[in-house]
Amino acid sequence: MDAHSSVFGNYSTINSPKTQCYALKPVAFSSSKQVLLRTHLSFPSNIAITEKRLRIRASVEEVHSEIVGPNVLEDSVKVKVRRKNLAVFVSGGGSNFKSLHEATVNGFIHGDISVLVTNKPDCGGAEFARDKGIPVILFPKVKDGSVLSSKDLVNAIRSYKVDFIVLAGYLKLIPTELIRAFPRSILNIHPSLLPAFGGKGYYGMKVHKAVIASGARYSGPTIHFVDEEYDRGRILAQRIVPVLPNDTAEELAARVLHEEHKLYKEVVAALCEERIIWREDGVPLIQCKENLSLYK
Ligand SMILES: Nc1nc2c(c(=O)[nH]1)N[C@@H](CN(C=O)c1ccc(C(=O)N[C@@H](CCC(=O)O)C(=O)O)cc1)CN2
Ligand SMILES: NCC(=O)N[C@@H]1O[C@H](COP(=O)([O-])[O-])[C@@H](O)[C@H]1O
Numbered sequence: 001m002d003a004h005s006s007v008f009g010n011y012s013t014i015n016s017p018k019t020q021c022y023a024l025k026p027v028a029f030s031s032s033k034q035v036l037l038r039t040h041l042s043f044p045s046n047i048a049i050t051e052k053r054l055r056i057r058a059s060v061e062e063v064h065s066e067i068v069g070p071n072v073l074e075d076s077v078k079v080k081v082r083r084k085n086l087a088v089f090v091s092g093g094g095s096n097f098k099s100l101h102e103a104t105v106n107g108f109i110h111g112d113i114s115v116l117v118t119n120k121p122d123c124g125g126a127e128f129a130r131d132k133g134i135p136v137i138l139f140p141k142v143k144d145g146s147v148l149s150s151k152d153l154v155n156a157i158r159s160y161k162v163d164f165i166v167l168a169g170y171l172k173l174i175p176t177e178l179i180r181a182f183p184r185s186i187l188n189i190h191p192s193l194l195p196a197f198g199g200k201g202y203y204g205m206k207v208h209k210a211v212i213a214s215g216a217r218y219s220g221p222t223i224h225f226v227d228e229e230y231d232r233g234r235i236l237a238q239r240i241v242p243v244l245p246n247d248t249a250e251e252l253a254a255r256v257l258h259e260e261h262k263l264y265k266e267v268v269a270a271l272c273e274e275r276i277i278w279r280e281d282g283v284p285l286i287q288c289k290e291n292l293s294l295y296k
Contacts, residue, residue, distance in 0.1 A: 078110045078273060081110065081272075081273050081274050083110055083111055083112065083272070084110065084111035084112075084163040084164060084271070084272040085111065085112055085114040085160060085161050085162050085163050085164075086100075086104070086111050086112065086113045086114060086162065086163070086164055086165070086166055086268070086272075087113075087114060087115045087116070087117060087157050087160065087162040087164075087165045087166070088100065088113055088115075088116050088117070088125075088165075088166045088167075088168055089116075089117045089118065089165065089166070089167045089168065089170035089174075090116065090117075090118050090120075090123060090125030090126070090168050090169050090170055091118060091119055091120050091123060091125075091169055091170050091171040091172070092120070092123050092124065092125065092169045092171075092204075093123070093124035093125065093169070094123065094124050094125025094126075094128055094129075094168065094169065095169075095257065095261065096168035096169060096189060096260055096261060096264055097113075097116070097125045097128065097129075097168045097169075098125075098128055099261040099264065099265060100113065100166065100168065100264060100265060100268055101113055101128070101132065101134075103265045103268070103269065108265055108269055109265065109268050109269045109272055110269065110272040110273055111163075111164075111268070111272040113134055114134075114135075114160040114161065114162055115134065115135045115136075115137060115156075115157065115160045115162065116129040116134050116135070116136050116137070117136075117137045117138075117139050117153070117157070117170075118136065118137075118138060118139075118170070119138065119139060119140060119141065119170075119171070119172050121136070121138050125168070125169070135160070137153070137156055137157075139153050139172075140153075140172060150175035150176075150177040150178060151177055153175070153177075153178060154177055154178055154181045157178070157181075157182075158181070162182075163185065163272075164182070164185050164186070164187070164268075164271055164272070165178070165182055165185060165186040165187070165226075166186075166187050166264075166268060167186065167187065167188040167189070167226065168189060168264070169189075169204075170188075171203055171204075173230065174186065174226055176228050179226060179227060179228060184225060184278070184284075186225065186226040187223055187224070187225060187226065187236070187267065187268070187271065188223070188224055188225075188226050188231070188233070189221055189222070189223050189260055189263075189264055190202075190207070190221065190222045190223075190224065190231050191204075191207050191208065191219075191221055191253065191256045191257070191260065192207050192208075192210075192211055192219055192220070192221075192222065192256075193218065193219060193220050193222055193238055193240065194222040194224060194231055194235060194238075195231070195232075196211075196216070197210050197211055197214075197219075198222075198230065198231030198232075199229075199230050199231050199232075200230050202230075202231065205249050205250070205253060208249040208250075208252045208253045208256070209249045211243060211252065212243065212247055212248075212249060212252060216243055217242065217243055218240045218241065218242060218243060219240070219241055219243050219252060219256055220238060220239045220240040220241045220256060220259055221238065221239055221256055221259050221260040221263055221264075222235055222237070222238045223235075223236050223237040223238070223263060223264065223267050224236055225284065234282060234283060234284050235283075235284075236267060236276070236284045236286065237263055237266075237267050237286065237296065238263075239259040239262075239263050241255045241256055241259055242255075266286075267286065269289075270286045270287070270289075273289070275287040275288075275289065275292070277295075
């Protein structure tokens with residue numbers, strides 16, 4: 001039996017040739033007086049478990065459901081963490097933006113999209129924002145021809161009390177002033193497995209065409225922190241999808257985009273719940289919601 005420790009206390013795993021089981025994962029509640037023990041006891045059928053343990057499990061579950069009700073346990077992290085404000089940057093259709101917006105509305109993301117920034121005032125993302133009553137900032141140009149300076153952009157975003165900036169198909173270089181104003185707080189999603197097929201000139205279908213032409217067998221989205229150069233920031237999350245022998249760029253793009261929508265929601269949710277930690281060598285890690293002592 002291996003002993004583990006987590007922010008919620010100690011738990012143990014019971015290793016057997018067939019499976020790894022987890023037992024006794026104590027979960028802290030907001031009230032310091034009530035620390036309930038939830039047991040996750042799952043054993044292969046060939047391992048007998050005592051009736052007493054089952055009674056413990058039943059009683060703990062019963063007490064748990066009486067005191068806090070179903071699902072509150074999963075939200076205990078959210079209860080302790082302030083709801084965050086997000087700025088999203090788009091240049092095109094905005095499917096990632098729409099997916100993230102839905103996740104803020106249905107509670108998956110503990111945050112709100114406070115403002116949208118775009119360089120294309122008539123793009124699909126800007127239209128969606130206007131439909132939802134989300135303010136739209138035009139950067140780097142405004143309709144009347146005057147140019148919003150980088151400093152103006154920083155002040156405008158700060159006026160919305162923004163905590164994090166999320167780039168979702170934004171095709172212009174984020175200025176150094178904004179990067180310095182929001183350290184370790186700007187994410188971007190790129191449709192390839194960085195560092196491959198990234199950098200200036202690699203956006204949209206150009207990326208997928210290059211992947212297919214290279215003969216790569218896998219591709220997928222990368223979510224990274226933004227620094228002064230295109231696609232060179234610290235990688236936070238990736239997913240892989242197969243590149244099929246007869247794939248068109250459009251077919252590959254659709255496969256990658258499907259994974260983007262799922263991955264971005266998970267990553268932004270972790271960001272808003274303050275579950276991102278930085279390893280000593282500067283690599284960011286995501287703490288798992290189910291067990292904060294495990295990382296992705
Ligand atoms: N400072 C940063 N700004 C941006 C980053 C970044 O990592 N650091 N990521 C990009 C998003 N992106 C890839 O994920 C990307 C977008 C656009 C380009 C590009 O070559 N753009 C062209 C202009 C395209 C146009 O105007 O239609 C260019 O600069 O010549 C590369 C990568 C967002 N910003
Ligand atoms: N290098 C940046 C880049 O190519 N970003 C890509 O633009 C698309 C935007 O789609 P969306 O507007 O439907 O979210 C997404 O596939 C995103 O990865």
